[in-house]
Amino acid sequence: MVTKVIKNGTIVTADLTYKADVLVENGVITQIGPNLKGDEELDATGCYVMPGGIDPHTHLEMPFMGTYSSDDFESGTRAGLAGGTTMVVDFALPSPGESLLDALKRWDNKSTRANCDYSFHMAVTWWGEQVFDDIKTVIQERGINTFKHFMAYKGALMVNDDELYSSFQRLAELGGIAMVHAENGDVVAELSAKLLAAGNNGPEAHAYSRPPQVEGEATNRAIMIADMAGVPLYVVHTSCEDSHEAIRRARMQGKRVWGEPLIQHLTLDESEYFNPDWDHAARRVMSPPFRNKQHQDSLWAGLQSGSLSVVATDHCAFTTEQKRNGIGDFTQIPNGTGGLEDRMPMLWTHGVATGRLTPNEFVAVTSTNIAKILNCYPKKGAVLVGADADLVVWDPEKSKTIQASTQQSSIDYNVFEGHEVKGLPRFTLTRGHVAVHDGEIRCQEGHGKFVSREANTTVNKALSSWKELTAPRPVERSGIPATGV
Amino acid sequence: MVTKVIKNGTIVTADLTYKADVLVENGVITQIGPNLKGDEELDATGCYVMPGGIDPHTHLEMPFMGTYSSDDFESGTRAGLAGGTTMVVDFALPSPGESLLDALKRWDNKSTRANCDYSFHMAVTWWGEQVFDDIKTVIQERGINTFKHFMAYKGALMVNDDELYSSFQRLAELGGIAMVHAENGDVVAELSAKLLAAGNNGPEAHAYSRPPQVEGEATNRAIMIADMAGVPLYVVHTSCEDSHEAIRRARMQGKRVWGEPLIQHLTLDESEYFNPDWDHAARRVMSPPFRNKQHQDSLWAGLQSGSLSVVATDHCAFTTEQKRNGIGDFTQIPNGTGGLEDRMPMLWTHGVATGRLTPNEFVAVTSTNIAKILNCYPKKGAVLVGADADLVVWDPEKSKTIQASTQQSSIDYNVFEGHEVKGLPRFTLTRGHVAVHDGEIRCQEGHGKFVSREANTTVNKALSSWKELTAPRPVERSGIPATGV
Amino acid sequence: MVTKVIKNGTIVTADLTYKADVLVENGVITQIGPNLKGDEELDATGCYVMPGGIDPHTHLEMPFMGTYSSDDFESGTRAGLAGGTTMVVDFALPSPGESLLDALKRWDNKSTRANCDYSFHMAVTWWGEQVFDDIKTVIQERGINTFKHFMAYKGALMVNDDELYSSFQRLAELGGIAMVHAENGDVVAELSAKLLAAGNNGPEAHAYSRPPQVEGEATNRAIMIADMAGVPLYVVHTSCEDSHEAIRRARMQGKRVWGEPLIQHLTLDESEYFNPDWDHAARRVMSPPFRNKQHQDSLWAGLQSGSLSVVATDHCAFTTEQKRNGIGDFTQIPNGTGGLEDRMPMLWTHGVATGRLTPNEFVAVTSTNIAKILNCYPKKGAVLVGADADLVVWDPEKSKTIQASTQQSSIDYNVFEGHEVKGLPRFTLTRGHVAVHDGEIRCQEGHGKFVSREANTTVNKALSSWKELTAPRPVERSGIPATGV
Amino acid sequence: MVTKVIKNGTIVTADLTYKADVLVENGVITQIGPNLKGDEELDATGCYVMPGGIDPHTHLEMPFMGTYSSDDFESGTRAGLAGGTTMVVDFALPSPGESLLDALKRWDNKSTRANCDYSFHMAVTWWGEQVFDDIKTVIQERGINTFKHFMAYKGALMVNDDELYSSFQRLAELGGIAMVHAENGDVVAELSAKLLAAGNNGPEAHAYSRPPQVEGEATNRAIMIADMAGVPLYVVHTSCEDSHEAIRRARMQGKRVWGEPLIQHLTLDESEYFNPDWDHAARRVMSPPFRNKQHQDSLWAGLQSGSLSVVATDHCAFTTEQKRNGIGDFTQIPNGTGGLEDRMPMLWTHGVATGRLTPNEFVAVTSTNIAKILNCYPKKGAVLVGADADLVVWDPEKSKTIQASTQQSSIDYNVFEGHEVKGLPRFTLTRGHVAVHDGEIRCQEGHGKFVSREANTTVNKALSSWKELTAPRPVERSGIPATGV
Ligand SMILES: [Zn+2]
Ligand SMILES: [Zn+2]
Ligand SMILES: [Zn+2]
Ligand SMILES: [Zn+2]
Ligand SMILES: [Zn+2]
Ligand SMILES: [Zn+2]
Ligand SMILES: [Zn+2]
Ligand SMILES: [Zn+2]
Structure with missing residues (x-):
């Protein structure tokens, strides 16, 4: 060869x-x-040779009302490679009552056209004996150790506290890792209804219906339940200080919790929803919504200090057409924005070029940290002999203006439209294949393979030891009851 | 006269x-x-003349498995007066599906024998149109502005998050105040089942099943929901730093939240549950359970700084006989301890005599603060012309050893048995009647009257103004959608 | 009469x-x-009758380079009365080496023309045996129990850490209260020199030279030293979250610390310094400087939660002429702004009318809290029989636009110029004399008297008891050294 | 070879x-x-092959009253190797007025007998033009980028705030890293004098004189000064929550600050000072002193969450004879304990075996993190091709009871006497030489070489970029003053 x-x-x-x-x-x-x-x-003269990016939070070809989000595994991974990302992790979402394995089969099918490697998180969207059993199979036979739980989307994906506890406890037994989408679904539903009733039906009301408080609360709750169950917890799309504070407080107590800010929340803010152009605002509807500058500052500081670990995108590309489903009712706007192609250039520009992050920290938060958490390091996330040649040759002097018209992603807009970035791939290699060659896209459809990930990471083992050591012990009693008997 | x-x-x-x-x-x-x-x-030579104590958290003649907690309104209020407390506030608890007014009628009946004045908090133990309507009647016609919600006792009193939100919003409209018993009932149920399954069935397992984390979480959640609904919140029996931290954090953001430590949590600790005598431990079973010394320190500091506002008892006097219902299964031990008679001497001894609290702060946390919160100040909680003559003449040199054998309360033990207290009433007056006269009890059964309390306190009004001022506003849009249309 | x-x-x-x-x-x-x-x-139809305001932080006729700040005790107290303030507390500032009593004599002389009552804080600007002795005289014979220490103004008023400790310990013995101007004077001096060297000589550099961090640090340091010495601490002009955080953290641990935001910091922000008009910016030069909106939010929340106790002004009115002393060198701009006349209307407008504060909280933070802290309650700060008739009849519907051209204060500008206020005095009474009568000023020069304040408040006593109880005790040892001897 | x-x-x-x-x-x-x-x-069957430990905080052959601490570079490094540590970093301490280079010469001389590699931190114990100049030479010609500052030891090593600022600013310019011994020396001196005056002269008074508050304060102050100067900060011997809190708060804001707990503070507590045996207590006198269990918990959680980075020893071995210098006056007890030999086994036993730390985290906090911070990674702290063969072959099943009688260190006692450890070196290699061979010590005196470390780490560069980007800028003004002129 x-x-x-x-x-x-x-x-x-x-x-x-x-x-x-x-x-x-x-x-x-x-x-x-x-x-x-x-x-x-x-x-690579003048360039940095770095581990290719890993985006651990995508929804490619995500089902929505009989259709799908517009980026599938082909266009999505192509967009990723264009921006230096060489692996994505998508969420396999069972329908209510559906077996985890059946859902997984659907995701297996979709992913065959991927241009780069990928893995899956399994979602737990309901609870029952079958799910209890399936978790074991998924972990032990299917190479998936991460399980996502939705605390929002009431009536659809949402699970409640005893389901969370049951699932978390099951994961603790089997060495898995719990993930949560943390927003209080009950309160979101109540606020949404109230806003609609008051005639607040535009995309800005989406933001009003999911304030930082409801995210902070759910994060705090998930942390407590994970602590009780004894399982490590990964909080996806940490968008605000409220949620970050809960994570910091947990970590301060030695708990095993990670937070994942998105590139969107790091660089865009809530003023986008106040744009008088409905489409502009609707295209930016995602959950959690964009926040204000103070929340942004909190997220950046989290990356600097290590209280937040990973930068992702939650890439879920709904077209303007699909977004317009929610005209007159913001709750019907499909939730999701793009970002796969822009995550690394945007983070470099706003993080490394400003001095907020060192280049090494950039690699850590875009690739290495998540590879370790997900247990696919050093196959991924490393530049080591024996590691997969998922590499990006990064030219810190290369710049462009982000434009939907020239992007790989198949959506018809870009939430970063018009932003200047400086720092772009000269080459991107996916397991040795040069998918991006000096500005030219040379992807191989179907080149991507599933990345299997084992359970029982070192963190799982340490946490289990500690929980066993400190488990409640019964008091020795000579007679019950004893007093005066 | x-x-x-x-x-x-x-x-x-x-x-x-x-x-x-x-x-x-x-x-x-x-x-x-x-x-x-x-x-x-x-x-009153050598004595302090203070507003009589108000205990805002009692359960007198509380129903339990076809019987009742042993202190009724007669013995309970007699015990209170003996210790300098001249008003109690009890909780009217509707059964599932029962009208609030029917429950109130039952409490009206019980309270006819009270030796001192009393009021009621109304509990919201389920949600529906009748409750929605009844709340208005209770507030506007029955002189009750405080509504208790149980986040624990799953399958019995517990309400879930959307019920909480609905009730809180209703209270916000009508100027009421929300109260919560804050523990995550789902998680308590799961932990209890797990402990029992592991053979952990003694009273200490009660404490294991309700760790500080589950209380902290629920407190944090209630605060968020109250904030979303725009209602002031009172957190009963704040027992630990976790819950106190959530309250402090809320207050730090200007939220209108109060916390109520109990005298038991301030002075007793979890080691009581490790006593080899089953009865000793079971008699101290209450929710939340006693905590360790660090949590105690947190509560004292809260009283000093004002982040906690009121010292109560949650007096609910189950006899040893009743406690033994839970032999072999801690979940069947009725929850509750005494304290009405000892609250003020214990707090004086451990608070004022040590220098942790000034005498004025003692009055604030045993009487005046709660009178203001509950909106019965200065009728109660004050030494002012026109105020009710609910007074205690406090002798700081008088001392005793607490003993069940000599107490007014009708339970057969005392959780403070053997504790020395210095600082006791020389006289206690309830609306002018000298119920305690230099060591002699001269109560008048039925002397006590219901204290009516209006809604729309100044805090309610201020909070409503602020919420209105900062309410979400729709964005003006010229065409929807506008882009390229 | x-x-x-x-x-x-x-x-x-x-x-x-x-x-x-x-x-x-x-x-x-x-x-x-x-x-x-x-x-x-x-x-008083349609009005609130409230205790007159107390401004515990003024510098009237403050010496500056051979001249004085423009408001003296006559015009300053007249301005105060016009705005509903009926008592001021000024700082007697000894020169280096000067006896405290000599300084006090100078302040006694200045205050003879006061239109309302006043008191003094004594500043400790150097340390030595005479100061050690004078403190006792000042406390025991001159009715002053509060002692101010400057941690900034290096080379002038500043005292260092061992002087702070010595003074605080002396105050602890004698029952006094420590006060600090908290900014790290060493670092301010270094930053100032660096800014000037870089050509940063405009008024905005004043703000750059005293960032929130240097205030937060000094506050934290003063709190530690006060804790070690066992004395209550009052932090003047708390302007930012950094300082407020230190205060909150101290209070959270039960420490006896109070913070005092100024009305300027609550309502104005740092953008004032970026005004292209040099005079506009220079007129707003004070220490600490104005901060950004996030710091403002922190201060408001502190008033709501009780972590901050008092709203003051630090009124020290330098004219534009005097300000221009610092053209070309911001360190030569005299530090100080006005506010005495506007404190209460501005706080009502931005605090009560918005719902951030209740009317009762307004009274607490403008009058009653400080009267209690300073130990002149209920003579001042109360509407009680026997209290001084220092009263304001507040018309919540009366409004005006703040304008220097119509103010009582003798400075030639107003930092709130153009601000609308709603809520103004109809009448202001100073010890019964109606000094403001429905818009007309009827002051009596020399009417004001000195308010004597005793030491050993209840807080002092409680703190001393606690410190004694927890003081270090020597370990009993049988032989020293003992090992193998 | x-x-x-x-x-x-x-x-x-x-x-x-x-x-x-x-x-x-x-x-x-x-x-x-x-x-x-x-x-x-x-x-290495059954063993872990790990990077040898790096102890970044030792004082070998430390001058003390005409004599020296008992472990010199020979015995100290031998003790280190026996416990798996393959590099030490010692502090070169100039006398007041002494040139940094002269001090360095003395340390060069002492270190010639080292059995393993070593480096130096340079202490800045006074300030002047010579120090200003020497720092440049030390950084650019002598391979030292870390500079220690003592905020305690008043009258000896202590520097004050403007000296700190000047030195930190110099380091910021030259790409160095600031280090601090953080205790408020003024307050320690005052408390010590007060304790002695009260007859509190035993070793326990050493602990009383340096409570957590004085350490927390100084840490907070150093952080602020470092932030103002724009230099990364490393806080040595972080012993308590107070100091850790300051570090966490700084990191939470994105500041570049690291904390270093000692193995002693992680595993021993203040009760050691209450031992009736004077020698027992005196042998444990070090600064900061041991703290209580709550502080220990805080330190462990810091290692788990990453808010603390490095475990060191502050090894400074004074004999019992030397300790007895302080009989009758605790301030004369030389400060210092041992630990070099026991750091890694103690941390493994209490950290890894309990599940608090993963084995990887153990390597990070004993070796890799500090190698990165000090800029000698991957020469040290790594198992990579090209790295120095400083390795420990760790047998997790090997155990012993710590005993002074069998230790390598030359002191006559051991603060961990009697502690069981499980997890010990089978082999320790220092640059390829097998210094520990299955229980046998085979050191080569003088084998150790100085490790040169360059300035301008990636963290320095990032911080400098950010500080430049956010530096204060003058406001453009058209005329000064402009108003009405
Ligand atoms: Zn999501
Ligand atoms: Zn998602
Ligand atoms: Zn309860
Ligand atoms: Zn209760
Ligand atoms: Zn000042
Ligand atoms: Zn001032
Ligand atoms: Zn040190
Ligand atoms: Zn040291």
């Missing part, structure tokens, strides 16, 4: 910055060092 | 400390000043 | 809201009740 | 856990992989 060598670059990992060439064979890194030779040379 | 004058004492209120006599006529204070004369003289 | 009666008003105190007339004789309230009669009637 | 291969072990790094052999040549790791061969084989 043809070998490739990335020449003259500076390798940047979560740990290290150093000059070296990288040799790639059979999709894997086989040498790192000076003066390497290969059949094909990729010139 | 006979006039009484309290001579030579030092008046201590939440505000002031000064020498003056107090003249009482027809149950009301009619003069405060030097050298007053009356038909009957009560010598 | 002529008696006056305030008729038909609603009395509003820190505690209570009720309809009653108020009878005033010889400068004192002699009756409160319905249908009172007096020689002169003041019609 | 002889090659060595570590066979059959499991490599554990801060990142990874995997089976592989390690080949060592010329003191460097040259291969990692399966089935490696070398001249000499070290059997």
